[in-house]
Amino acid sequence: MKKRIVFNHRVLPYALLAPQILITIVFFIWPASQALYQALLIQDAFGLSTQFVWFENFSELIDDEFYLNSFQVTVVFSAATAFLAMSAALLLAVMADRIIKGATGYKTLLIWPYAVAPAVAGVLWWFLFNPSIGVAAYILRVFGYDWNHTLDGGDAMILIIVAAAWKQISYNFLFFLAGLQAIPKSLIEAAAIDGASPRKRFWTIVFPLLSPTTFFLLVVNVVYAFFDTFGIVHATTSGGPAKATEIMVYKVFNDGFVALDLGGSAAQSVILMLIVITLTVVQFRYIERRVEY
């Protein structure tokens, strides 16, 4: 039973809600409806004439092979980023859960990357992998791999995946560690007595019990890879070479602010909006219901 509070005064509840509603309207509803409206318009590059075209922007997108390419790039990029960030974080969390000495220092250090701005993270990895001056690129060359993300689309994709995943590991690590520490130690001991090897204990007991955390992080990581990685792409590859790393968010920026196709760009952001709404609904449906044991 939820406790309901009844206000005697008529205006007070609205006054209390007003700041939140105002912020939501100014920063969310208004721009979103602007985007929705703009998606139905075609404007010339100088903004001198505007034409209402219904859904022409959308139908053009569907036929646009660059847009389909961007969609594929995004899927590959977000899947790889989520997988890499989550598996690395889980590995680190399992290690951190085991050690006793210096645990706090270790955890603190692992959280640092989260405080680094996306663009800075991008530049950092760009330096490491820079074909002419990068340390990582140099080492790869020693091992016989000619790394060049300015020419090779695959290399470029790997670069942004690594940079994006690296930044997200800290966040995932925190959640996985909390999840691991919530598993009663006696369960692991019972499994040890039941004859399960450490590896088997992990896959049959720990991992299934972590699944609520894992699912939550999967959604968060996909959303992150879709929407929060603009800075990384912009600072490292700018979507290149030959649009090999042009993820959808980057294409919105590129089409809108570089190519000045505001209508098409708005239509793309509406599609992204739908994707994030879907992901949020999925998350609420399954997370809020809590995968409870």
Place this chain on the structure above:
Amino acid sequence: MADVQLRGVKKDYPGGFRAIHGIDMHIGDGEFIVIVGPSGCGKSTLMRMVAGLERVTEGDILIGERVVNEVEPADRNIAMVFQNYALYPHMTVFDNMAYGLRNRRTPKAEIEKRVAAAAEILELQGLLDRRPRQLSGGQRQRVAMGRAIVREPSVFLFDEPLSNLDAKLRVQMRLEIRKLHQALGVTSIYVTHDQVEAMTLADRLVVMNAGIAEQIGTPMQVYRQPATTYVAGFIGSPAMNFIAARLGPDGADIELPAGGRLPMSNGALASQAGREVTLGIRPEHLTVSGAGDGVVSLNVELIEQLGADLLVHGHFGGDRTDITLRLAGATPVSAGDVLPLGVAPESLHLFDRENGRRLETAAPSDVPM
């Protein structure tokens, strides 16, 4: 099945804290041993060492003639019931019980047979498809026991298995554990802080205090001849009364602080004459004697009515020594009364005042074991 031997077992934690100060004991094949003591006395640590969940710092643990100090828990052929049951929440009752067998690559038909047998013993037949969260506390407890039974181990370890249950269920499960032990006859080690569980379940019990086994013996031995004041105060409810006293000049009687003498039953402690002692008398052994012939006069302060029994709290003497006694429920007594109390000589327990050890001869030596 196997016996268990502890040889000079010690446990130090990092930081120098010694949890177990060297315990020697032999647990016979099929014996039910209860380790009892207050929290922090090292009883769980001791059992976890037998299970292999804690390392042994010094000494040896043998299960069936084999030193198991360096053997993995899985390879010790033991099964353990945890205080919080430690059921795998994402598995059904069947899978919980089958998990240990599957890990040992037991054939599928054999697994089903054993789980079905355990489920029948524990009356879990209808619940095999449920998950632990759909079960009541008592049912979870049974599943935890079932998980131990199906493995057919040579030693059962119980770590306070009943402490999460309500009082009524606890009594019921206590009986079931006893029955189960009679039926299966597996060597069992049971840790508890509850003296009723300890007394009712044990073939022999180990009373632990601060990492030391104060006494190892049958429940009646421990009740009748407690080895130390600690054991005397811990076993028995309400706790034994302790009175600071002194042995008489010839060592044959006891001088009470308030004046008055108590004769001792058999033999004198001539060598100990005049010694400061602690006199112990159980509340149930004090009797109300006729007016005038009581050894002490108790000033009654408080009555606790339990129905069948009655607990009387009061004090006597100039130093107001507190005394509790147990009387039949219908005894007419009220606060403010002065009761003359007597006690049979054979119900006296004498302990050294300094080290708390029992001084022999004060109680009958022909206790049935």
